[in-house]
Amino acid sequence: MLQTTFIRDNKELTIAGLIKKHFKDAEQAVDRIIDLDQKRREAQQQLDDVLTQANLKAKEIGALLKAGKKEEADASKAETAVLKERSKELEELHKHMEATLQDELVKLPNLPHVSVPEGRTAEDNVTVLESGVKPVLPENALPHWELIKKLGGNNAPIIDFELGNKIAAAGFPVYKGKAARLQRAMISFFLDEAGKAGYTEIQPPIVVNADSGFGTGQLPDKEGQMYHDAADDLYLIPTAEVPVTNLYRDVIVSEAHLPVKNVAYTPCFRREAGSWGAHVRGLNRLHQFDKVEIVQVRKAEESYEALQEMSNHVQGLLEKLELPFRILRLCGGDMGFTSALTFDFEVWSAGQERWLECSSVSNFETYQANRLKLRYKNADKKTQLLHTLNGSALALPRILAALLENNQQMDGTVKVPAVLVPYCGFDVIE
Known part of the structure; x- marks a missing residue:
């Protein structure tokens, strides 16, 4: 605010x-x-x-x-x-x-950083880096929603959208066998990499109250996109950013405890009201998905250095997964309500021949901290608002889609990236 x-x-x-x-x-x-x-x-x-x-x-x-x-x-x-x-x-x-x-x-969004480009839509975002080589797939290559049927057999796909629809609704897939193990492998890999980078792991609640939603800016801006339990007035989290950042609501952080660096794995829930079309097929857009989130709380003079550090961390994950990616600096019209500067990461989906967003790394400056009353006392004993930052490191569905599509082999199998093999225990999906 x-x-x-x-x-x-x-x-x-x-x-x-x-x-x-x-x-x-x-x-x-x-x-x-x-x-x-x-x-x-x-x-x-x-x-x-x-x-x-x-x-x-x-x-x-x-x-x-x-x-x-x-x-x-x-x-x-x-x-x-x-x-x-x-x-x-x-x-x-x-x-x-x-x-x-x-x-x-509370109706006003955060102000954009001076480096944010002019523009209204995603077409106006600026590419700041493109890395990796787009794979050349065999002629029989498939998008992931067709590939999973072939891998598991038509009667037993490794990711079952119809079964998820039966149990819950569309957008709640069931992962089976090697797909489930690959999900778990990625979560463990992402958490381990964050731990090596100095982040403290947190296991937060996956429901939050209205005060928490207000603190990080989901309320009153995004009520329609969140699942809400009216009886207890609790919201299913859209991202671990919400509960993790709210750990510091109404807190004066000791300067000796700065910077704060936390990481959390959680399931995430988004209603995605109004989403439809071919671009949301398969894993491209879900109502429930897994994500590892990194959160930092920093002094104002350090926050943009921290934003670059977080961006480098996400870049490193994608490089280790051997996925082609690009980084976009979002324009003013395509940025989130609470962000001052956001970098989006997109992976190349070879089976679909399109870029898929897999991470956003953002600096909120004092916008969230003012709502949260998140402060510290400087050397002069004056109380100052802190800056908050967060990033997806990483969201799993589109990463999994790209891994499956980009690593298709001539014999119809899918090769698992070497960095994940120690975590999942196999190097190929038949």
């Missing part, structure tokens, strides 16, 4: 940033916030003045009674009663202004 002091002191910069993110009616929204903030501060000043007068009157009444001036004391009491009523009115006005201001602030 943006800070009112920043908006007030940097009006034109705020408007320009909101416009870059294609936020509707940016200037009017900023003007409303500045006006509400002014009225809130005026109400606070008036309340403070009335309370000061009431305190002075209380002392005056005591002195008058001590001096035996009862009539004058009674007159002062009457004035005090008026002041108390006025203070109640001003307190209610201030609360109303505070709540209205808060409602307006």
Whole structure:
């Protein structure tokens, strides 16, 4: 959440940033916030003045009674009663202004970093790196949703979408045999690599309350994309970012404990309302999927160095998996609501002949920390907001799709990347 002091002191910069993110009616929204903030501060000043007068009157009444001036004391009491009523009115006005201001602030997305390119859609994103050689597949190569039938046999596919639909609904596949073991292998590999990079492993809840959803910016922006249990008012997590970052809600982190580097594996749940078409076939888009997430909490002056460090970590995973990939710097219109700068990673899916997003690495600067009240005390003992960052390292479905498609052999088998063999115990899927 943006800070009112920043908006007030940097009006034109705020408007320009909101416009870059294609936020509707940016200037009017900023003007409303500045006006509400002014009225809130005026109400606070008036309340403070009335309370000061009431305190002075209380002392005056005591002195008058001590001096035996009862009539004058009674007159002062009457004035005090008026002041108390006025203070109640001003307190209610201030609360109303505070709540209205808060409602307006949470509607604003984070401002984009200066390096974010102009643009409205994914077509305007900028490729900053493309790495690896796209494989040349045999003539009988298949997309993964057809390949899995061949690998497991038509009656026993290694990833069963129909069975998942029977048990739950579309978008909840069942992994069997070597597909299940390969999933587990990737999770273990990703966690081990994060551990080597200095991340502390966390096993968080996979449901969160509304305060947690608000803290990381999923609420009130993305209610329609989250599965919600109305009876207990709990949400299934869309990513481990939510519970892991909320470990530090309302916390003043000791400077000695910075930087914070956490990693977590969780299942993730997304309703993906409104998604349809050929581009979401098979593993391309699911309602439930597994993901390993890395999260960092850093001082402001270190956060962009940390963002590069996290991007390098994801790049290293893809290189070890021998997958061709590219890195995109997202434009203003294609960025997430809470992000200041995001790099998307896409792997080449040879069976589909298209790029598939498999990771986003983002710096949120103080946007989440302001909602979370996540702070530290600097060397001058001044309380400062921290910066939060997160990245997928990695999301499994599209990685698995690319591994299956890119490693198809002439004899119809699929070769397993060497780095995963010690984890899964086999080097080929027949």
